[in-house]
Amino acid sequence: GQNIDQPTEMTATEGAIVQINCTYQTSGFNGLFWYQQHAGEAPTFLSYNVLDGLEEKGRFSSFLSRSKGYSYLLLKELQMKDSASYLCAVTDSNYQLIWGAGTKLIIKP
């Protein structure tokens, strides 16, 4: 079956760095997305990886290792507004998006 695993919840301190991991097992791979979702709102796009390596975009970076079925989202200089759920999603061989359950990130002052 298809499976995406990410931690349920993480806590970090304002100004610090946090890494949210995602491992996946899917039938085929055509890219991995990270989305941010604030409570009561729809998800918004953060990053897309299809090749191995690190993609940096401001305070957020995303890493992919296809051989390991592994990705992480790195958030630097954490701000209170970064408190949200972070969703990992993988596009399989049929271009269907398989979703992880999301990681709730709590930022403390």
Place this chain on the structure above:
Amino acid sequence: GAVVSQHPSWVICKSGTSVKIECRSLDFQATTMFWYRQFPKQSLMLMATSNEGSKATYEQGVEKDKFLINHASLTLSTLTVTSAHPEDSSFYICSARDETNHNEQFFGPGTRLTVL
């Protein structure tokens, strides 16, 4: 990025009535759109895949006769919740897949449905 609109943003209705939710891709054409449901403090749950010009594909456990999906054009999909009951109260989110942009799904802002 591409924009997807959803209407209405929120709706309150009486039990037994039907509610229609519209999802539009504003600046791109979407052969495929998706309908999700999200209960409080839970993750997104895919309800169905909406295919332009053909029948929707429903996920296991989702009643096709209760959640009617129509994708009549490349920019519009509608979800009709028929004979709504309080347990149908939820946050309904649509997304549209942009095949010219890594097949990324762009999400609408969501519709909060409350059935009294």
